[in-house]
Structure formats: C-alpha cells, structure tokens
Amino acid sequence: MSWPQEAKRVADGIRRRVTAFTLKNGGGYLSQACSSAEILATLYTRVMNLGPSVAPPVPPPFGGVPGKNxxxxxxxxxxxxxEPERDRFFISPVHYALVLYATLVETGRMAEEGLEMFNQDGGTVExxxxxHSPxxxxxxxxxxxALSQVIGIALGRRRKGETGRNFAFMSDGEFMIGQTWEAMETLSFYKLDSVIAYVDANGQSADGRIDEVMGIEPLKERLEAFGAVAVEVDGHDVEALAAAAxxxxxxxxxxxxxxxNPYCGVEVLSERAPRFHYIRFAGPEEKEALERFYVRKWGGRE
Structure with a gap:
C-alpha cells in the first residue's frame, strides 16, 4: 500500500470510528472528524518524524495530579x-480529542479498548x-x-540544540482570539522555523459560521503580515497536505x-447546516438517517 493509500485508509477509519461513537452515544464531535481526518492522517503517516509509541496500548486510569503523583x-x-531529532505534536483545539484518539487507534498507537474508556470517570481518555490524555x-x-506554549518548547529545544520540529494542530476559530496573533508575531520575532502549524479551516465555530461571528479572512495574507510563511491547500488532499510541509x-x-468541509465523508450531515459544532441528534429521524448512511458506507456499526 502506498503512503497516500495508507493516509486515506486512516482518514476513512477516523470518520468511521467517530461516526460509530456518535451513533452509540447520541452525540459527538463528528464534524471535526469529517474536516480534519486527512490532516491528522497525513501528519501521522507521512509528515511527522515520530518514533513508535512508548505508552501503554490501553490507557491507564488517572493517577492524580503531578503534585500528588x-x-x-x-x-x-x-x-x-x-528525542532530539524527533518531531513533537501538540493539539490545540482539545475538543478534537476523540478524533485524535481514533487517529492513534488507526495508526496502531493505542488499542481499540481505549475508545471504550472515552469520557469515563477516573480515566485519562477525556x-x-x-x-494526561493519549x-x-x-x-x-x-x-x-497552546501555540504560546509551543513557543516556549521550541525555544527550549533550540537552546538545547535539538533538531526535531514542533507541529501544532489548530482550528481556524483560534484566529478569532488575540493571543493567537500575539503568538504568531512572537514566533516570527524569534525566527522559530521549527514550528509548523496545520490549521483545520472548516469555517465553523461553536457560535456558528466564523464569517458571521468574527471575520478572519484573508487568513493567508494576515498570517504573512505577521511574519509567517503561509500555504493554503485543499485539506482533503493528502498529497497536497504532505507537500506543504x-x-x-x-x-x-x-x-x-x-x-x-465539516461534513466531508459523511455527507448526510450537510442537512444540519449551519449547526455543525457538536452533533446532538434533534430526533430519531436524524439518528436513523445517519445510521442508514453508516450501513451503506461501512456495512454495519461497531
């Protein structure tokens, strides 16, 4: 299997797992899986230089806060x-957690049992x-x-002579926030070219469409004005995503x-427009429609 085929397999698996979870639990951050699946799949299968997982395949329970544990x-x-030459990955929009967990399962970094521990009391799969979450x-x-914290990590790694890159996964909604722009100008001032940010620009926020809440466009040009090199690509094209790095x-x-696209790969969600942030079924008809879609596309539900 070529790497683009592998990345597409992982992306499809991410959507399948998050769709199954949403059906089983009556809701979930499904649109985030739809929009970011190829981004995360490409980062994990092609772009980032990560070593094999050194964590328990089945996530352990929460052992307590650092001061007491x-x-x-x-x-x-x-x-x-x-390791000095390895890349590191940082996720900023942590409501994408389920999507990241599905990515870890699809890339063999976490056991499937981990998803069953999702949002359980005493667990780390939050x-x-x-x-402390996987x-x-x-x-x-x-x-x-998160981007501000990545600045500190990147500066520290540079001072220690480490050559690994620092990847930040972000959402476009974060560019409605002033701290993001302060972080961007700080990255530029310190010439931190070890930092690479991938932005899931799906045009959505918790309050609705971003262009109706707080304008952030033209995003590429604004980023360039703050000193970054910015590249705009189709976020569902794995080869374009990899080449951008x-x-x-x-x-x-x-x-x-x-x-x-906030419903890419699960097109039945388009009927929810413009309500995509968290998929909570409005009634049995909506759930049944997603169930039928799942069976048609993936042949059954886990």
Whole structure:
C-alpha cells in the first residue's frame, strides 16, 4: 500500500470510528472528524518524524495530579519518545480529542479498548483532552493558548540544540482570539522555523459560521503580515497536505491553512447546516438517517 493509500485508509477509519461513537452515544464531535481526518492522517503517516509509541496500548486510569503523583506522565508517549531529532505534536483545539484518539487507534498507537474508556470517570481518555490524555502533551486551556506554549518548547529545544520540529494542530476559530496573533508575531520575532502549524479551516465555530461571528479572512495574507510563511491547500488532499510541509521557510514559522468541509465523508450531515459544532441528534429521524448512511458506507456499526 502506498503512503497516500495508507493516509486515506486512516482518514476513512477516523470518520468511521467517530461516526460509530456518535451513533452509540447520541452525540459527538463528528464534524471535526469529517474536516480534519486527512490532516491528522497525513501528519501521522507521512509528515511527522515520530518514533513508535512508548505508552501503554490501553490507557491507564488517572493517577492524580503531578503534585500528588510522583509517577505522573503526559499523553505524549503515544507520539513516541522525546528525542532530539524527533518531531513533537501538540493539539490545540482539545475538543478534537476523540478524533485524535481514533487517529492513534488507526495508526496502531493505542488499542481499540481505549475508545471504550472515552469520557469515563477516573480515566485519562477525556472528552476535552488534557495533558494526561493519549496523544496530548499540553493543557491547552481555553482555545488559543497552546501555540504560546509551543513557543516556549521550541525555544527550549533550540537552546538545547535539538533538531526535531514542533507541529501544532489548530482550528481556524483560534484566529478569532488575540493571543493567537500575539503568538504568531512572537514566533516570527524569534525566527522559530521549527514550528509548523496545520490549521483545520472548516469555517465553523461553536457560535456558528466564523464569517458571521468574527471575520478572519484573508487568513493567508494576515498570517504573512505577521511574519509567517503561509500555504493554503485543499485539506482533503493528502498529497497536497504532505507537500506543504516541505515549503521553504527558513527563519520563519510555517502555517498550512487546510481548507476543509465539516461534513466531508459523511455527507448526510450537510442537512444540519449551519449547526455543525457538536452533533446532538434533534430526533430519531436524524439518528436513523445517519445510521442508514453508516450501513451503506461501512456495512454495519461497531
């Protein structure tokens, strides 16, 4: 299987797993899976230089906060060991947690049993991911804070002579937040070209369409004005997503604006427009429509 075929397989698996979860539990962040599946699949199967997972395949229970738990660890181990030449991955919109967990399962970094632990008391597979959740390394806090933390990590790694890159996965809604732009100009000032951000630009926010809440366009040109190298691609084209990471950007951060569709691959969701942020069924008819779609596309439900 070629890498584009593998990336597409992973992306399809992400959508399938999150759709099955949404049906089973009566709701979920499904549109985020629809829009970001190819981005995460491409990062994990092609772009990022990650080592094999060094975390337990089945996520352990929460052992307590760092001050009271000497064995405290983050969820970064699922992305491989921290080594100087290895890349590191940071997810900023932590409501995408289920999508990331599905990605870890599809790429063999977490056991399927982990998804069954989702949002359970005492567990680490949280609905809104925290730094101890699988695949997470930061407590992103309110939306828009993670990129600032990546600055500190990138500066520290540079001072230690580490050559690995630092990938930040973001949502376009974060560009409605002032701290994001402060972080971007800081990245440019310190010439942190080890930082590469992939933005799921699906045009949606919790409050509705972004262009009706707070205008952020033209995003590419604004990013360039803040000193970044910005590339705009089709966020469902795995080869374009991979090629974007090779864009020359010496001395400047690189931002890949991936234009995506919030119902890509699960077209039945288009009938919900413009309500995509969290899929909570309005009634049995809507759930039955998604169930029929699932059976037609994937041949059954887990």
């Amino acid at each position: 000497p064995d405290y660890t983050t969820g970064a181990g699922y992305n491989g060991p921290h 609905m809104i991911g925290a730094e 695949g997470h390394e930061l407590m992103a806090g309110s939306l828009g804070q 090779e864009t020359p950007h010496e001395g400047r951060p690189l931002v890949v604006v991936a234009r995506t």
